[in-house]
Amino acid sequence: MQNVRVDVGDWIRPRLIADPEPVVDFDTGEIKINPKTGERDYRLSVAVRQEGQRRASAIEIKVRGTHAPDVSEGDVIALAGLMVTHWEQNGRSGLAFRAESVTRVTSDGAGDAAPSAAPRTTSGAQPAPVSTPPASGPRSAKGGESA
Numbered sequence: 365m366q367n368v369r370v371d372v373g374d375w376i377r378p379r380l381i382a383d384p385e386p387v388v389d390f391d392t393g394e395i396k397i398n399p400k401t402g403e404r405d406y407r408l409s410v411a412v413r414q415e416g417q418r419r420a421s422a423i424e425i426k427v428r429g430t431h432a433p434d435v436s437e438g439d440v441i442a443l444a445g446l447m448v449t450h451w452e453q454n455g456r457s458g459l460a461f462r463a464e465s466v467t468r469v470t471s472d473g474a475g476d477a478a479p480s481a482a483p484r485t486t487s488g489a490q491p492a493p494v495s496t497p498p499a500s501g502p503r504s505a506k507g508g509e510s511a
Contacts (some may be wrong), residue, residue, distance in 0.1 A: 369447055378440065379411045380437055382405065382409040383436050387405040403428045405427070406427050406433060407426055428466070444467070446461060
């Protein structure tokens with residue numbers, strides 16, 4: 365399996381849609397902890413939408429740290445070092461996403477998103493810059509669609 369870096373440059377305001385939760389062992393139900401580092405994996409449910417797309421997708425992203433990421437449901441987030449891996453097992457396959465860190469993004473009031481003055485990450489790494497287009501008022505209905 366090969367890890368591939370994900371380009372999030374055209375993502376519009378990735379938003380956390382559930383509070384981070386620790387990853388648990390499927391068989392025992394106990395929180396998985398790396399015995400060497402004491403770090404845990406946390407699962408983030410994130411809504412993402414690419415520029416030019418009307419619909420968002422929900423993906424799960426794992427991030428590792430000694431404590432839960434300082435983000436909560438509804439936060440717009442920035443992801444540093446996002447990687448994707450294709451997996452296959454027992455006739456099933458899918459994509460697994462992992463980020464080096466996650467940071468809450470705050471708005472400066474002008475429609476652009478910018479990292480807060482004190483970035484909160486799980487690994488101490490600085491997040492990748494996130495830019496979003498200026499807010500444009502409500503969209504009008506297109507041919508045959510209702511507003």
